[in-house]
Amino acid sequence: MEVKDFYFDLPEELIAQHPLEKRDESRLMIVDKNSGSIEHKKFKDILDYLEPGDCLVLNDTRVLPARLIGSKENSGGKMEFLLLKRLDKKRWETLVKPGKRAQLGAKFVFGNGELKAEVVGMAEEGSRVVEFHYEGIFEEVLDRLGQMPLPPYIKETLEDKERYQTVYSKEVGSAAAPTAGLHFTQELLDMIREKGVKTAFVTLHVGLGTFRPVKAEKIEQHIMHAEYYIMNEETARLINSTKEKGKRVIAVGTTSNRTLETIADENGRVREQSGWTDIFIYPGYKFKIVDALITNFHLPESTLIMLVSAFAGRDTIMKAYKTAVEDKYRFFSFGDAMFLK
Template structure:
C-alpha cells in the first residue's frame, strides 16, 4: 500500500513518542468529563473540549452507532492437574459448545491433552489443540451454567498497560453493555453516561446498536514491516434488522453515521454494501483498515487515543489522513491528554 507520494507505508510511519505517565491507570469518577480533542478530517484543524460537549457536535438526524458487547471475567487462574503448577488462562473467543480459544501462560506447559483445574475443581479444562504461540483450544467441564461459574472464578481482563487494580468492574463496562462475550471493552463507549445518551436522543439524534465481541487480536502488535502484510484475528459480530433500519434511514435522510469506537467502525465497514447500505447479518470479521481504504458508511468516529504502531492508529489514519492524525497525537501529548482504555477521547468529524 502506498501513500499519496507513492511510498510504501511501514509500521514505523505510525510511531510517536508517548511518555509512560500519560497512560491512564484508572477511570474517571465522572465518565463524561474526560477531555475531547475534535479533529476535522478534511482540514486537520483541532479543538479542545470536554467529552460531554459531544452533544453540541452532533446534529439532529445523525446516528450514533454503539457496540453493546459486555466484557466477561475472562481471566482465569488455575493449576496443572498433575503438578499443581500455576497457570493463567485468558478466554479469547467461544468456538462451539464448551470449546474456547484461549491465551495460556506459560504456554509451553499447555501441551495437547494436558488438564487443568480451577477453583478446587469447580471448573476443569483440557487442551485439545494448539493454534499459535501461546494460543490453545481448550474444552471446559463444569456443573451448571458456564457464565455463572465464570462470574465466581474469573477476573476482569484489563490490558497489560494498566498496572493498578480495578476497584469496580462496572467501570470497565459501557453503561449500555448487554451482550456477554468480549475479552476487552469497546473503550470509546466508556465516556457515555445514561444521562448524556438520553440528552443526545432528546436532541433528535438517532442511536443504533450492534454487537462485536472484542478479542485481543484487535490490540495485537504489528510485527511486519510493511503494514498490509499484517493479518487481523477474526471477531464475531451481530447486526439486527431494527438497528440496520435506523442506520439506513439516517443515511437516506442525509444524517451522518457516527461510529462509537473502532469496533463499531470495523463492523459497519464489514457489513455495508458498496452503496453504504447495511443489512441484518452476523458472522466473523477480520477486516484491516489502514490508509488507502475507502469508507463505505462511516462519516465520523468517536475514539480513544491508541498505541504507537497499532492497527487502531492505522484505522483512524485511514479516516482522517496519517499526517492529520500524527499531528493531532503530537498535540495530545503536548497537552497532556491521557491515553488508551481509561484515557481521553477524540472525535474525528
C-alpha cells in the same frame, strides 16, 4: 506504507491506569478531518457537536471476565488462562501462561474445583484449545471465578469490574472492551436522544487480535484476526434511513466502524446479517458509510491508529497525537477521547 510511519513517542506516565470517577468528565479532542483544526473539550460536550437526525452507532458487546487463575492438577503450579474464542459449549481457544506446562492432556483446577479444564488441542500462535468441566451455567461460574482481562499496559487493579464495561453492554463475548463507549453515561445518552439524535446498536465481539502488534514492516502484509459481528434489522433500518435523509452515521469506536464498513455495500447501505470480519482499514481505504468517528487515543504503530489515519489523514492524526502528548491527554483504554468530524 511502513509500520514506522505510525510511530510516536508516548511518555509512560500518560497511559491511564484507572478510569476517572465520572465517565463523561474525560477530555475530548475535537478534530476537523478536513481542515485539521483542533478544539479541547470535555466528553460531555459531545452533545454540542451532534445534530438532530444524526445516528450514533454503538457496540453493545459485553466483556467476559475472561482471565482465570488456576493451578495444574497434581503439581499445583500456578497458571493463567485467557479465554479468546468460544468454539462450542465447553471448548475455548485460550492463551495459557506458562505455555510449557500446558501440553496436550494437561489438566487444571480453578477455585475449589468448581471449574476444571483439560488441554485438548493446539491452536495458532501458541494458543490452546481447552475443554472446561463444570456444573450449571458457564457464564455464571466465570462471573464468580474470572477477572477482567485488562490490557498489559494497565498495571493497577480495577476495583469495580463494571468500569470496564459500557453502560449499554448487553451481548457477552468480548475479550476486551470497546473503549470509546466507556465515556458515555446513561444521562448523557438520554440527553443525546432528547436532542433528536438516534442511537443504534451493533455487536462486535472484540478479540485480542485487534491489539496484537503489527510485526510486518509493510502494513499491507499484516493479517487481522477475525471477530464475530451481528447487525439486526432495526439497526440496519435506522442507519439506512439516516443516510437517505442526508444525516451523519457516527461510529462510536473502531469496532463499530469496522462492523459498519464490513457490512455496507458500495452505495453505503446495510442489511441485517452476522458473520466474521477480518477487515483491516489503513490509509488508502475509501469509507463507504461512516461520516464521523468517536475514538480513544491508540498505541503507536497499532492497527487502530492506522484506521483513524485512514479516516482523517495520517498527517492530521499524527499532528493531533503530538498535541495530545504535549497537552498531557490520557491514553489508551481508560484514557481520553477524540471526535473526528
